[in-house]
Amino acid sequence: MRSGDPRAGEWRSRQTAPEPQKGMNTVTRPRILVVGAGFAGVECVRRLERRLSPDEADVTLVTPFSYQLYLPLLPHVAAGVLTPQSIALSLRRSSRYRTRIIPGGAIGVDLEAKVCVVRTITDRIVNEPYDYIVLAPGSITRTFDIPGLTDNAFGMKTLAEAAYIRDHVISQLDLADASQDPVERASRLQFVVVGGGYAGTETAACLQRLTHAAVKRYNRLDPALIKWHLIDIAPKLMPELGEKLGRDAQQILTRRGIDISLGVSIAKAAPEEVTFTDGRVVPTRTLIWTAGVVASPLMATLGAETVKGRLAVTAEMCLPNHDGVFALGDSAAVPDLAKGQEGAVCPPTAQHAQRQGRHVAENLIATLRNQPMRPYVHKDLGLVVDLGGADAVSKPLGVELTGLPAQAVARGYHWSALRTGVAKARVAANWALNAVAGDDFVRTGFQARKPAKLKDFEYTDAYLTPEQVRERVAEADRAKP
Template identity: 35%
Template sequence: MAITPTFSARPRVLVVGGGYVGLYTAFNLQKKIAKTGGIVTLIDPLPYMTYQPFLPEVAGGNIEARHAVVSHRKHLKHTELIQGSVTSIDHENRTAVVAPANGGENFELPYHDVVMAAGAITRTFPIKGLAEAGIGLKTIEEAVALRNQVLSLIELASTETDPAKRARALTFVVVGGGFAGIETIAELEDMARAAVKLNDRVDQSELRFVLVEAMGRIMPEVTEAQALWVVEHLRSRGVEVLLNTSLDNAEENNIKLINLPDKSVAQQFDADTLIWTAGVMANPMVRSTDFPIEPRGRVSVNVNLQVNGEFGVVPNAWAAGDVAAVPDVTGGLPDGTCVPNAQHALRQAKRLAKNLWASRFNKPLKGYKHKNLGAVAGFGQWKGVAKIMGIQLKGAPAWVAHRGYHGLAMPTVERKFRVLMDWFITMFTGRDMAQLENLEAPRATFVAAATPKPKPAAAAPVEAPKAEAKEEATAGK
């Protein structure tokens, strides 16, 4: 007998997405909405929120993977949680269609208010071979896989006798010179060199790291002088920094790079590791709604974080974070909207929750306004760059500022404590250098052991010598 899941019939605040905006919106509203007889429902394909600024450190072995995510069920105890994806929204009729993560049948879910918090996905381009050869750094799973891959390739190269295959295994390419790309290549370079120190069969000079950036500078969030310092710093560590350069082809792991704008071939080589961090785009599911969408594919909102279209405010509809075109009154992107980053998403979520609650009582709403106080980035142990309230830092002071900021920004006290303990232990023991193998096929060893072995073929019976053969043998004597 099939069991049909039941969902609350109370007036619902539907939160679409469980990232920064979804987690904080649900957390700040769940008890208040419950006291008024309603319920907050959060829908996300994953059962956790990922603190993405920590992904480079997870990939580099400084932070345990599970400590960089926040469990929805543990911290949203007064929220109705549904693991699945919202495939479409009919706001005129206040219904959403949900596809369960376990593959069950889609169902409709009614709501009173909706919060679009679906975030962003990795933005890619139609480059041949990218889908087959590349890996992003947007999820915790990608960070873990990347860490294991780098360490496994170093181990593989240590026993490889073919020079071409050895060089291919020890070549690591990162496309994208923003914060994610710079921190990723720096952390992986740090980890790879530490791993090579433990392996006598690989020399440090064999490691090759290549950073590819299409623009003429990296890290637009810091000053030009700091960006130049970062380039010099990476090059001093042996990282090849290629500016005004683009990935043209990656078929069969053959990396073809071209110069911009003349599109001449810059370099061409083989690499087993290609990491793509060249930007993000709003979750395309928003196009399956009846909300107004601006040219960049984001939901149009006003400063109060209300969905706002050609005919004014859309009642009972809210949006924030990377999926929303939030006006930035302090100056952000060239189109006057907020930069898609964690700093804005965390603060917008808190403002959205307050405004949604105030709207229930017809109280005045407050517009979102946040002046960026600066930026911090870590490049491995005791290395980093920062710009805080106009003060420029680099090296160890910037690294301390980076850890201080993100330690405070990490959601929930429980997760802060776990991350701080990871950092504390790493200061004395170093990075965790153990790679985990066969995560994609964990049952392979058991299946091999449990599969009956074929029985050896029975030996053919030995025939007795014929009488004629015996006589001939006797006659020959």
């Protein structure tokens, strides 16, 4: 039976689902472990809490932070349009919240022993047993073996990175204004963003607006010295938008003075300059790397089949040949049945992750209740790109929009996707205040004396190998009395 066959989930659920037992105590209740508090993990937990009675299962969530980050609005935080708290949605705000949170990150999973190895935020290593596991650890920034990249580039994947980049960009204006050296001044006022996808394009667009507005408050700085470079190895900007909207977005950014170079990447990154693959050397103190994402390294610890690093799962988002293992979101290659193409997988977008989270919860509940599972099918609703101010390009349900109508759709979509009323109120208030009063260009000094480059935020060296995971679990078993 093929992994994408809807009947596969039904067969597995009949074979493996235990009979529900009323009045279970805490020792015998099934233990559900959810890894990751992104769009997929949080939606899964919320659905489990609403649909499962307290005596049906114990739910545990592994996450370093007790909030869900609304990633699409990170560029707005970096540009100071939104406050960091606006897009960090608390997991403990609901009075109905009963999920146990382990503050840390999963660094390995032993599928045979059904144990997840977790490194807590205090660096303590703990083994967390489970009966069912939902793997939604998300993704990390994709990097390449480019000299100096991880030592000298900033990322745009976490709330801390967005807040740090804002401070850094404003500090470059301060330092350039204070400098008497024209060479230093010029290098501090050039900024390079690598990645012509949504994250890179929105980051360059929003931060360029920030510097364009801020430089008016620096009497000693010539606005013409501020230069933003957006580069990508692809031949087109945001090809997913289509030919017309991609071209429109490029024209908007070019009119603003952003230098766009396509078919170009980084050959070398140094503390005070960046070398492009076409031979150009750009003096700069700011390199922002947003050239795509890859699945969390956690997937490699399972020793299971992967597709370009993403865990290969069925249309029901189950891991073949392993009972009680579900995977979804950016780290799973979920078959895209809506496309009707052999081998097509769902793209790593928030839209799919949210719906997959709810769907996995329903399939897990069906397994617990000895009911058939359903395959995941969702047709993409469209794309939105917020370029700041009145500029945007959007493609809702295939309709191509630019300008204010596109901006209304983009912000309306993001606003409606926020999970709590408090978050919606904060974001709407921030947008309105920024539109009316502008920015104060305040630097908070966040981690000003500490390194904060790509290598310092994503902890990609923290994961175990499959052999190390098995060895650790076996040692823990031997140590039991």
